[in-house]
Amino acid sequence: xxxxxxxxxxxxxxxxxxxxxxxxxxxxxxxxxxxxxxxxxxxxxxxxxxxxxxxxxxxxxxxxxxxxxxxxxxxxxxxxxxxxxxxxxxxxxxxxxxxxxxxxxxxxxxxxxxxxxxxxxxxxxxxxxxxxxxxxxxxxxxxxxxxxxxxxxxxxxxxxxxxxxxxxxxxxxxxxxxxxxxxxxxxxxxxxxxxxxxxxxxxxxxxxxxxxxxxxx
Amino acid sequence: xxxxxxxxxxxxxxxxxxxxxxxxxxxxxxxxxxxxxxxxxxxxxxxxxxxxxxxxxxxxxxxxxxxxxxxxxxxxxxxxxxxxxxxxxxxxxxxxxxxxxxxxxxxxxxxxxxxxxxxxxxxxxxxxxxxxxxxxxxxxxxxxxxxxxxxxxxxxxxxxxxxxxxxxxxxxxxxxxxxxxxxxxxxxxxxxxxxxxxxxxxxxxxxxxxxxxxxxx
Numbered sequence: 417x418x419x420x421x422x423x424x425x426x427x428x429x430x431x432x433x434x435x436x437x438x439x440x441x442x443x444x445x446x447x448x449x450x451x452x453x454x455x456x457x458x459x460x461x462x463x464x465x466x467x468x469x470x471x472x473x474x475x476x477x478x479x480x481x482x483x484x485x486x487x488x489x490x491x492x493x494x495x496x497x498x499x500x501x502x503x504x505x506x507x508x509x510x511x512x513x514x515x516x517x518x519x520x521x522x523x524x525x526x527x528x529x530x531x532x533x534x535x536x537x538x539x540x541x542x543x544x545x546x547x548x549x550x551x552x553x554x555x556x557x558x559x560x561x562x563x564x565x566x567x568x569x570x571x572x573x574x575x576x577x578x579x580x581x582x583x584x585x586x587x588x589x590x591x592x593x594x595x596x597x598x599x600x601x602x603x604x605x606x607x608x609x610x611x612x613x614x615x616x617x618x619x620x621x622x623x624x625x626x627x628x629x630x631x632x633x
Numbered sequence: 634x635x636x637x638x639x640x641x642x643x644x645x646x647x648x649x650x651x652x653x654x655x656x657x658x659x660x661x662x663x664x665x666x667x668x669x670x671x672x673x674x675x676x677x678x679x680x681x682x683x684x685x686x687x688x689x690x691x692x693x694x695x696x697x698x699x700x701x702x703x704x705x706x707x708x709x710x711x712x713x714x715x716x717x718x719x720x721x722x723x724x725x726x727x728x729x730x731x732x733x734x735x736x737x738x739x740x741x742x743x744x745x746x747x748x749x750x751x752x753x754x755x756x757x758x759x760x761x762x763x764x765x766x767x768x769x770x771x772x773x774x775x776x777x778x779x780x781x782x783x784x785x786x787x788x789x790x791x792x793x794x795x796x797x798x799x800x801x802x803x804x805x806x807x808x809x810x811x812x813x814x815x816x817x818x819x820x821x822x823x824x825x826x827x828x829x830x831x832x833x834x835x836x837x838x839x840x841x842x843x844x845x846x847x848x849x850x
Binding site: 447448450452453454457458459460461462463465492493494496498500503505506507508509510512514516518520522537538541544545548549551552553555556559562563583584586591592593594595596597598599600601602603604605606607608609610611612613614615616618619620621623624627628631633 | 664665667669670671674675676677678679680682709710711713715717720722723724725726727729731733735737739754755758761762765766768769770772773776779780800801803808809810811812813814815816817818819820821822823824825826827828829830831832833835836837838840841844845848850
């Protein structure tokens with residue numbers, strides 16, 4: 417971690433981690449983040465699918481999209497990723513909190529092109545829909561040229577990971593009369609819903625089974 | 634909505650809505666967002682609890698926190714709120730997508746003070762933990778002075794709501810042989826976990842029951 421104040425943990429609650437494995441675990445679990453940049457001196461943000469690929473994060477969007485016109489090659493950006501893991505119900509309002517894991521990556525976006533872009537998009541698809549590219553027809557040249565693939569490097573000192581876990585703290589003074597504890601939260605998948613127009617008779621594929629395993633009920 | 638390009642929907646997928654009720658429904662359901670601002674010309678982001686209170690969004694943090702030093706009174710900010718509602722598994726990679734609802738609010742943060750800040754913090758607590766302020770000891774002057782309460786106005790043209798829902802589109806050409814459809818996602822609450830140190834014997838309170846109802850299994 418650097419001395420950059422933006423990379424320093426200053427809140428008393430919560431914990432920072434500089435372990436890449438901890439960061440990677442969050443990035444590999446949560447498929448969406450918020451990408452922010454600066455446009456005409458003003459903050460500009462958009463939620464986005466993403467996928468980690470080694471020491472970089474891959475993002476994509478339509479070449480015609482306002483979103484990606486703003487965050488083009490060379491734009492300074494943050495990608496914020498959050499998992500809300502529970503409500504911490506404390507003995508007073510002040511100590512009430514959330515259990516969470518979060519990461520803010522900072523860096524400069526790079527636009528991939530040619531075979532690198534095609535490979536990046538394939539990786540992104542297969543991370544979000546595990547193995548899906550093997551189940552469907554290949555992308556066409558037209559589709560690939562309509563899609564921008566951006567890369568945000570994960571470098572030392574370029575990210576801040578924070579988390580809180582566990583229960584609430586007891587009061588210093590007299591014991592509380594209130595219930596205290598945690599209400600855990602998690603994202604769960606429901607039953608897959610086949611498109612009504614799809615009369616292929618194809619069974620629920622491996623990619624969908626993988627998503628169901630990632631979000632168990 | 635204004636002509637500001639940042640408030641205009643340009644992606645072909647997804648739908649915008651200018652209905653305040655639609656926006657409010659999302660803001661009232663999702664308790665966390667990503668607050669972004671500009672620091673020294675660079676984007677700066679932090680995940681935050683928030684609560685809508687009429688035509689404003691309330692945020693809070695520690696007076697000593699780096700997070701809130703950066704987004705002080707008068708800072709231009711975005712608050713991005715997202716609900717990932719499902720994976721859209723299409724006949725090819727290009728059409729694969731997500732069902733979601735998202736909002737990006739843009740505005741200038743205002744710091745509340747005195748009784749307004751105290752009331753704002755109480756509202757924030759009671760939105761996140763419904764009715765909790767009636768179940769616990771009141772906040773002390775010391776606690777209130779250690780906490781900053783910020784307000785972000787919700788004004789016409791200052792926000793962009795987007796969503797996608799429903800299944801995937803069929804191919805234009807020959808029918809797909811692949812399974813297509815949606816894997817729905819939602820946030821569910823687990824069994825409340827009482828703090829081990831808490832020997833009050835207090836039953837699970839109304840605030841926790843309200844959280845459980847908001848995140849059904």
